[in-house]
Amino acid sequence: MEMLWFWLVSVMVAIYVVMDGFDFGAGILHLFVAKTNEERREVLGAIGPFWDGNEVWLLAGGGSLFLAFPKVLASGFSGFYLAMWLVVWCLMLRGISIEFRSHVQDGLWRHFWDAAFAASSLVLPVLFGAALGNVLRGVPVDASGYFGMALWTDFRLGSHPGILDWYTVLIGVFALVTMAAHGAVYLGWKTGGPVQARALGLARPLWNLVIVLWLASSLATYVANPSIYQNLAKAPLAWLGTLIFLGGLGTVFVGLQRERHLMAFLGSGAFILGILAATAANVFPVMLKSSLDPAFDLTAYNASVGQHGLRTGLVWWCIGFPIAIGYLVFLFRFHRGKVEAAAEGEGY
Numbered sequence: 001m002e003m004l005w006f007w008l009v010s011v012m013v014a015i016y017v018v019m020d021g022f023d024f025g026a027g028i029l030h031l032f033v034a035k036t037n038e039e040r041r042e043v044l045g046a047i048g049p050f051w052d053g054n055e056v057w058l059l060a061g062g063g064s065l066f067l068a069f070p071k072v073l074a075s076g077f078s079g080f081y082l083a084m085w086l087v088v089w090c091l092m093l094r095g096i097s098i099e100f101r102s103h104v105q106d107g108l109w110r111h112f113w114d115a116a117f118a119a120s121s122l123v124l125p126v127l128f129g130a131a132l133g134n135v136l137r138g139v140p141v142d143a144s145g146y147f148g149m150a151l152w153t154d155f156r157l158g159s160h161p162g163i164l165d166w167y168t169v170l171i172g173v174f175a176l177v178t179m180a181a182h183g184a185v186y187l188g189w190k191t192g193g194p195v196q197a198r199a200l201g202l203a204r205p206l207w208n209l210v211i212v213l214w215l216a217s218s219l220a221t222y223v224a225n226p227s228i229y230q231n232l233a234k235a236p237l238a239w240l241g242t243l244i245f246l247g248g249l250g251t252v253f254v255g256l257q258r259e260r261h262l263m264a265f266l267g268s269g270a271f272i273l274g275i276l277a278a279t280a281a282n283v284f285p286v287m288l289k290s291s292l293d294p295a296f297d298l299t300a301y302n303a304s305v306g307q308h309g310l311r312t313g314l315v316w317w318c319i320g321f322p323i324a325i326g327y328l329v330f331l332f333r334f335h336r337g338k339v340e341a342a343a344e345g346e347g348y
Contacts, residue, residue, distance in 0.1 A: 001310045003285070005068040006300040008317060010280040012064055016057035017128070017276060018182075018269045019328075023047035023054060025183015027094065027121025028176070031114060033187060033198040037107075040114060044098060045339045046190040049331060051098065055091065060324065067313045071145055071303035072287045079139055079147040080131065083163055087127050093120040122176065129175025133168030136283065137161065137224040138291035141298060147290075157224055159291045167224045174213040181206035182268045185252065189261035192338045200256070203264070207252055214275075225289070228282045238281035245274025 026047050034040040065073045077084060097117035101110050140147045140160050152162035155169075164172075184206055187199035222229055232238055251267025254260075283289070287303060290296035304310065 002300040002304045009064045012061040014276040018272050019054040021179045021182045022186035023051040024121050024179040027117050028180045031118050033195050039195050049335045069303045072298050090120040090124045125176040125179040126172035129172035130168040133171035138289035141290035141296045174217045177209050181210050185264040185268050189265045231282045235281040238278045241274045241278030245271045
């Protein structure tokens with residue numbers, strides 16, 4: 001049951017990254033692909049029906065973590081307290097920027113909120129990527145199950161690192177470029193005209209950079225935590241995840257070459273899902289690796305609630321998850337086709 005819940009939490013987090021990732025990417029790129037007010041309204045219209053619903057997956061993943069592995073959630077929140085608050089503020093700023101930019105028909109007002117939207121969309125993938133880097137590298141969890149960390153120290157690996165060091169910054173940059181590339185193919189699919197042309201013009205260079213950063217991050221991960229690759233031989237799901245993300249990567253380039261933009265977007269999503277699945281399979285059952293002593297690791301087995309709680313939660317998960325997926329499918333079917341900028345005073 002602990003293994004099942006480890007994967008349920010991983011699945012919901014991965015869905016969040018794919019779904020909120022494309023509107024992060026749209027936010028990162030919108031100052032570059034949209035030059036006029038109407039074009040920026042077109043970008044916001046492309047993500048408008050989805051962005052707030054996408055964030056529900058973050059709540060669902062966090063709620064599932066609280067239900068099944070409360071020790072991991074408690075330890076992570078206490079150790080990453082400052083970083084968590086930065087995430088919360090950036091999430092709020094994105095939402096406020098989207099909703100407020102058209103409340104006043106003034107150029108300065110709109111430029112301010114456009115810049116705020118771009119900045120918060122850029123910072124969030126870096127923070128989430130750095131968080132993943134900390135999980136892979138290890139944090140100073142002690143015998144009590146808790147840890148404390150400065151935002152940065154000397155940027156070196158060690159038993160008492162900061163949240164940011166050369167490795168976690170690299171993973172953060174990899175996440176940032178991946179989200180930007182994901183957003184580029186999404187805008188290539190959902191928009192038209194100059195916005196689509198600019199987005200597709202950025203898509204291929206961004207995906208080429210994703211490949212470079214993926215190779216660099218894979219090598220850096222071996223330096224930071226060699227045990228991850230040692231687990232590869234006994235983790236068949238890691239091989240499956242590897243096939244998925246490599247297949248997704250190839251699908252992105254084929255879709256761009258053939259101008260099949262939905263194919264490219266689906267390939268982008270598969271790349272993200274596959275790389276997260278392979279990572280989760282390689283670290284299982286460890287959820288928070290201790291940089292002090294492996295005996296202090298928080299795992300799916302020593303940090304879970306009792307079997308009764310896991311079984312009861314599974315019943316509710318089996319009810320709620322299909323409803324969430326059904327709503328997601330409905331949204332994309334209802335808002336299918338190319339988006340157009342709303343008239344002034346309507347929508348975004």
